[in-house]
Amino acid sequence: MSDFLLSQILVTVTLIIECFAMQLKNKNYLLALLSVSCFFNGFHYLLLDQPTAGFIFLFSSLRFLISIKWKLKWLSFASLGVSLLITISTYIGLLSIVGFIATIFTTLGSFSHNDKFLRLMMIIGGSLWLVHNLLLWTPIGILVEVIFVGSSFIGYYRYYLAQKPMKY
Template identity: 80%
Template structure:
């Protein structure tokens, strides 16, 4: 079995986990699910000879678990620094830059206390990973990010855009 085929099987596991993760309401459950999905996604990228993305995702697996327990800004900054070191030491071009910028959004969101902000940052980061995967041409990886971004938006819509009270329009006064 080729490395490419194995990578697509592993990223299918990521797909299944991420499809359900963003529909969860509890932020810690979302982060735990994303931790597991990042592990499989990281191996997927390493099999595709993408060391920056692979190591960033393997580190992200740990980072998501850490962010469940500790929301300190210094931990977020340390995580961003580690991701930057990974990017610099494994730099292979545009894909490394896109992956790092995507990781900035996801990291900032994962250390936030605000679920709404987390979802918005996941949408931004996921969109950049989608672009990354298009350039790399990893078909299931493209599908993963398309579903992740869609699911994130649906979760955001369900929890933050529906059931909002509609403000009545101010009365209009006609001149007699």
């Protein structure tokens, strides 16, 4: 089996998990599922010779678990520092930069106490990962981010927009 095919199988696991993760109202369950999805996504990127994205996602798997228990601002900044070190040490060009910028948003969201802010940051970060995956051309990875961003927006709409009464 080729590395590319195996990478697409691994990212399919990510796709299945993320299809419904952003629909969960319980933020801890959502973060736990994102941790698992990042684990599979990280190996997907490593198989595609994308060390920055691969190691950022593997670290993000741990970061999401940490952020379930602790919402400390300094942990958010420490996580960003680790992600920056990963980016510098594995730098391969534009994709490394796009991945790091996307990670800034998802990190800030994951350490937030505010579910609404978390969802907005995931939409922005996921959109940037979509750009990354388009540039890399990983078909299932593209689908993952389209579904993740779409699901994030649907979840945001359900919990924060649809519940507001219409003003006339």
